Amino acid sequence: MTQSTATLPVTRGIDINQVQYKTLTIEGQEIFYREAGTVDKPTILLLHGFPTSSFMFRNLMIALGDKYHLVAPDYPGFGNSSMPLVDEFEYTFDHLADIVDQFITAIGLKKYSLYVMDYGAPVGYRIATRHPERVEALLVQNGNAYEEGLSPFWEPIKAFWADPENEEKRNAVAAAASFDFTKWQYLTGTRDASKISPDTWTLDQSKLDRPGNADIQVALFYSYRTNLERYPGWQEFFRTYQPPTLITWGGNDQIFPPSGAKAYLKDLPNAELHILDTGHFALEEEGTQIASLIDRFLTANIK
Numbered sequence: 152m153t154q155s156t157a158t159l160p161v162t163r164g165i166d167i168n169q170v171q172y173k174t175l176t177i178e179g180q181e182i183f184y185r186e187a188g189t190v191d192k193p194t195i196l197l198l199h200g201f202p203t204s205s206f207m208f209r210n211l212m213i214a215l216g217d218k219y220h221l222v223a224p225d226y227p228g229f230g231n232s233s234m235p236l237v238d239e240f241e242y243t244f245d246h247l248a249d250i251v252d253q254f255i256t257a258i259g260l261k262k263y264s265l266y267v268m269d270y271g272a273p274v275g276y277r278i279a280t281r282h283p284e285r286v287e288a289l290l291v292q293n294g295n296a297y298e299e300g301l302s303p304f305w306e307p308i309k310a311f312w313a314d315p316e317n318e319e320k321r322n323a324v325a326a327a328a329s330f331d332f333t334k335w336q337y338l339t340g341t342r343d344a345s346k347i348s349p350d351t352w353t354l355d356q357s358k359l360d361r362p363g364n365a366d367i368q369v370a371l372f373y374s375y376r377t378n379l380e381r382y383p384g385w386q387e388f389f390r391t392y393q394p395p396t397l398i399t400w401g402g403n404d405q406i407f408p409p410s411g412a413k414a415y416l417k418d419l420p421n422a423e424l425h426i427l428d429t430g431h432f433a434l435e436e437e438g439t440q441i442a443s444l445i446d447r448f449l450t451a452n453i454k
Contacts (some may be wrong), residue, residue, distance in 0.1 A: 183231035184224040187216035197223035198433015200269020204230025214442035248277035267294035340403025340430025389418035395452040398420035401433035
């Protein structure tokens, strides 16, 4: 009995929905980043929050990769980027912004829409105020720039700011790097916890549990006080430049409540605001809707 086999032709080319995983070196640190789409399309620069990494954008990048160029770096101390210890690297939001600013130059971004979430807001807004001409739009997702957007969650952190040498207050802040708190961030405020992959908090926690990382997170919590000092300058940037702004906010967020989302309208009265019935990490439960809103918004507002 004779069997025959057919050889299918192999096609080679660029799958624009395929995310690529890359690294480059900034200030001696290896900076990991994800990239999807092609550079001839409008760019979206995706800046992640605590305690996650560019991993939080994994599904959004696939959803939008056919129409946009998406780039998502990991900050030092997060994700797959280098993790120098606190005595080897200055962990402040000013320095993280410096690193991302150099990253933007290194990969040749000239114009971009800025997606900011959580820590991504203070990093991104520092960069936006340095280079306002580069920002084509703001895509804000639970990224705060107003004092009314700080919930009671911040009270122990403010107490730590006032007395950083107090061991009890420092330990209270360090607890934010615990497994229970990481899981709490992902599940609190969601409509259906069964839709949230445990891979999210498990991956984040594996990075937080690295020796020395808890000290990094405490240093950044202490540095967060400098963001409040910057709020007036960021708000002036909003008023002056009026970038097209889409706000998609997990309305059940216990860290940055929707009062912070609504506050943007004081300075950006033409912003498009959507309060979504989910929690802090809104992309996990409302990723499809957010991707659709972004596509529609950028199609209408970006050439």
